[in-house]
Amino acid sequence: MAMIAALAIQLAQMTLVVAIAPLLLGWVRTIKARVLRRRGPSPLQPYRDLLRLIRKEAVLAENASWLFRVVPYVTFAAIWVAAALVPTFASGLLFSWSADMIVIAALLGTGRFFLALAGMDIGTSFGGLGSSREMMIASVAEPAMIMVVFTVSLLAQTTQLSSIAAFMAGANVGVRVSLALVLVALLVVALAENARIPVDNPATHLELTMVHEAMVLEYSARHLAMIELAAALKLVLYLSLIACVFVPWGMAAAGDGIVAYLGGLVAYAIKLAVGGVLLALFETSIAKMRVFRVPEFLGVALMLSLLAVLLLFVSRSP
């Protein structure tokens, strides 16, 4: 019986992240529009966009290989699994033994790898350009991410997200410089990975600036819907990851009653909403960077996370 309940909660978590991903995207867009004193579309607009895309007929380029058709599903699956592993409203889920931070980084890397391959598959100049830019960003963002993972897991003595959340919610964390550095590094990596404003602007189709949009330019209909949903899921994933590691309060533990789970849901919704508002405010207050300055920007994240690992060695042993 307990097994079935645990499975149900895990399934609820999996569906929840997919269900709210477009809503979060719409929420960020609405807040951004409001900050710019525009009315903006309804927060539900991303759902309508996805439905419209799914209803359309898929158009493929003549020289598209099987890879091009498979990639949207592969990318979506990798990111979905990663997002389902991050504890959102409850920790200690059924599959939390596999919710390893290194696994999540690897899954995200897989998704990116296939998307970059698909960008080059058709052989248009835009796709290759987008792929090469994406790889340029990834070559700095991934080491930074791994260093963040190392710092957090050295502190918590584990790489499992549920245990890390429990550790961070506990009393014996103390004031750590490393954690502050890691938080900034993770925020920078999240901005870069989600193609948000200082690195890439998801709202334009201007060839000079785009990275992610250039890679997926040849996709249409249901393939594009999958990719857009995967991009939205990635945003949910990063916000959940930051919430899970740095503000783990309100999360239901394993074996709690239904009230705890409802409380966890409310807490999670509040965390996501606040995260969306902060993201929108940040994006409206900053200008897009030149592409060649992006490695410098991400280099800061790498530097901070390296420094965080180093400082751990002189800090008080836990």
Place this chain on the structure above:
Amino acid sequence: MAGLPYDVAHLLAGGLVLLSLMLLYQDRMYALLSVFAAHAVILSLAVAWQAYVQSAPHLYITALIALLFKGMIIPVALHRIVQQLGVGRTIEAVVGVGPTILLGIALIALSIMVMRPVTEQADVLTREDLAFALSVVLLGLLMMVTRRNAVSQVVGFMSLENGLIFAATGAKGMPLVVEISVAFSVLIAFIVIGIFLFRIRERFDTVELVALDQSRGEQP
């Protein structure tokens, strides 16, 4: 074990190292001076915290000296000097920013690796302070090596001296006379360097040190 006193000291010392790295990262003159001022302010906070932890009231005077001279007078004076010299707003570095930062990180790792075994029997606060102070000194040296512009080399020198003061306050029982004399010698050094800057500019119309090499006939 040491609780909050250690945590706050760790926070301030880590902030000092981070600001040293930011000094290396800056490529604009006025921003560099602001970061340097922040460096000195954090230093004075760290020294004041040491005074509180060690209950050594004379360290408060050191903190005050650091705040007044290094946090206010020297940055303002450097600001004036930069304005009067009319040197470029951006700083030319010998090596690019990325490799410099990586080198800096390696130096921090080196100082931690060196200091931990050496200070085996000291208490945990002193060990950490000494490791951080050594890395601040090394980063200051690195900054002096990798910058072409004389003004930013002065900033590197001053940040190096911040590291020295930090090490001195971390070690218990440093007499006040020594600290004051160090602070004043740095002030004198600053005045001398300031005069030299104007002499260099008068002579060569620039404060880039490459010009000195040319005048010695080392470069065509």
